Amino acid sequence: MIQLQSETASYHGVKTLHDIDLQVSKGEKLALVGQSGSGKSTLIKLIYEHYPVNTALVPQDYGLVNNLSVYHNVYIGCLEQHSTFYNLINLIRPKADQVEMVRTILTGLQLEEYLFRPVGRLSGGQKQRVAVARSLFQKGLLLLADEPVSSVDEQQSKVVLKQMLSGFSTVVLALHDIQLALAFCDRIIGLEKGRIVLDSPAEALTEKDLLSLY
Amino acid sequence: MDSAYKHSPAWNVSWLFVLLAGFSLFFSDIEIISLEPWQELKRLFMGLLAPDWSNLSEIGEAFLQTLAFAILGVAGGSVIGFLLAQIFHWRWIQVSCAFIRAIHELFWALIFLQIFGLHPLTGLLAIGLPYAATFAKVYAEILEEGDKSALQAVSLDASRVSTFFYARLPDLWQHFKTYTSYRLECGLRSSAILGFVGLPTLGYTLSSAFMEGHYSVVWALLLLFYLLIATIRYWVRPALLPIYIIAAPFIVANDSTISFDNVQRFFTEDIIPAPIMRGESLSESWHWLSDLLINQALPGIANTVVLTQVALVASGILTLLFFPLISTHFFKPAGRTIGHVLLVILRTTPEYILAYILLQLWGPSMLPAIVALALHNGAIIGHLIGRYSIEIQLRVDASRGLNRYFYELLPRLYGQFLAFLFYRWEIIMRESAILGILGIATLGFYIDSSIQELHFDKAMILIFITALLNVLVDSLSRYLRAKLRLRTNVDCRATNDYCTARE
DSSP states (O other), X not given: OEEEEEEEEEETTEEEEEEEEEEEOTTOEEEEEOOTTSSHHHHHHHHHHHOOTTEEEEOTTOOOOTTSBHHHHHHGGGGGGSOHHHHHHHHHSOOHHHHHHHHHHHXXXXXXXXXXXXXXXXXXXXXXXXXXXXXXXXXXXXXXXXXXXXXXXXXXXXXXXXXXXXXXXXXXXXXXXXXXXXXXXXEEEEEETTXXXXXXXXXXXXXXXXXXXX | XXXXXXXXXXXXXXXXXXXXXXXXXXXXXXXXXXXXXXXXXXXXXXXXHSOOOTTHHHHHHHHXXXXXXXXXXXXXXXXXXXXXXXXXXXXXXXXXXXXXXXXXXXXXXXXXXXXXXTSHHHHHHHHHHHHHHHHHHHHHHHHHHSOOHHHHHXXXXXXXXXXXXXXXXXXXXXXXXHHHHHHHHHHHHHHHHHGGGTOSSHHHHHHHHHHTTOHHHHHHHHXXXXXXXXXXXXXXXXXXXXXHXXXXXXXXXXXXXXOHHHHHHIIIIITSOHHHHTTOOHHHHHHHHHHHIIIIIHHHHHHHHHHHHHHHHHHHHHHHHHGGGGOTTTOOHHHHHHHHHHHHHHHHSOHHHHHHHHHHHHOSSHHHHHHHHHHHHHHHHHHHHHHHHHTOOOOTTOOOXXXXXXXXXXXXXXXXXXXXXXXXXXXXXXXXXHGGGGTOSXXXXXXXXXXXXXXXXXXXXXXXXXXXXXXXXXXXXXXHHHHTTOOOOSGGGGSSHHHHHHO
16 A cells, blocks of 8 residues: 655755655554654655555644635535536535535535535534645545644544544554554554664553654 | 635735626726737837947936936935934825825926926925925834833933934934935836936837837837836946035036916916806805816716726736746746846836837727826835745745645635735825826826816816825725734835835
């Protein structure tokens, strides 16, 4: 599914990733853990650059359009799958069948009541869940999500993560929350100063093992 | 729970304006009257291939005059405007300035021509007066919104003047400078078109070349004008300004003298309504006034409003087509360069000149006016929105082409777009009125005809009505911007955006 061999990456001209060797097989659920600045976001970007096809993305800054409704922001995930004409009509008059599909996804993320509200009027946590909803609507073989639950509370984090993991067979999450990483993912990658320093199945690890990374 | 999808207020207002414009189109005469309009247009563009510089002394003289009038008018206007800004909190100053601003430079020129004839004072006041009123307002806003913390730290005993120079001016200097230099660019355009009513500036040479069909001379003049505006930041230097200001009076000076009889007659006879001069009864006066209102003011207002609304919506549509041309989200550098050149030419050419050219080619109807206003204003706002769009960061997986335009960019830019368009509403209306001088039946047409017939009393009333109409549209625009919460960044005044949108 993913094969990176001695890859490096720079961010704003500064090298942030060194000698990255990473193989991910289909069906794996990966968590990238490590301090902020350890290179998690850059690794997510790097993977996206190598595998942009059939990959859904939840970037750290969401990239939502504030003046569009939640529905339309979610629908943006599927723009390429429809004709431009269909998309334009849908922008003016939401298509009923698409609305129903989006509504189902929003219900799973406890957002259904905001279906037609402009994103600009949502809270930070709600926006984050809209960004997740967009990726779920887009579907695909691989989900890359950069801190997808950093702004939602604990109870909702679990709901959101469950939806993401059941929506995609292969998932790579950047997570700073060790507990969530251990509970939801089956493989943990630890990053430190742009290098992979840990790669292990989740059940072989305890919280203590991971704390050394922080 | 929001159960049904609702469109935003901005969407509804936009459609209201589009419908209004569509309705207005029914009442406008849109046709191409001339027999071979495209043949003539082709001849015009053939002139571009070989611009004619042979008449260099005449062209040079026209440009010197254009420059000198612009520099003196803007310099005088900025000094007076700056003084007025200090007392701009007085209500009657605000009202008078709004009123003076609402009257176009060309109308002022028509008025001063009656008073001073072709004396240079006519041109200087025609630019200086409305510019002073605009400077007063914008300078006052700059003073109002600027950082006042330094001011509060100054001892109360310090004099007003020294407080101003030490605690306020240093911080605000850049804002004043940017705005004033931008206005000099506007002043060049104003000065150029004053030639159309007889002053010795660019418009005069241009219209005579045009009438004689010398299109290669027309292009020589236009190309030089673009060059002048494009290089403005190189030749407008603080160190050079005093030289320009000292030299300019010698350039604009001519032999004509001010006849004080004329001045006196203008104020005591010409502009006094005829029935009063003749000592007619109240009913006769009423008859005179109602005749003026019904047969001139009313059709003039109707046509001005029709032209304004159609031109406003057409400008909006062109803006939405133009802005992607210079946006990094749509075109590579080579494509954007073509877009930039197109937009620079369209926004540098004064809309009056554009309308004049199209009118000569297509014959008198509203069409040339609509096209000219839409091209000029669409290019101005398109440039601003295009530059603004570059600031937007899209996701790496963002869609492309039309999907990107409609889903990613348009929703993000729409508020800014409407704000700029509403700012220009009043400017478009002022221009719509003035284009009447070219023969389209807006208010300017009736004003110009009254002056030709030496009915200055009627002309003054019509100019007064034009000004009221502008003030009305200005407040309507302010109301809509507040209602839709359309705000442009205050900070963008530091750039040219604010000034370009506001004029």
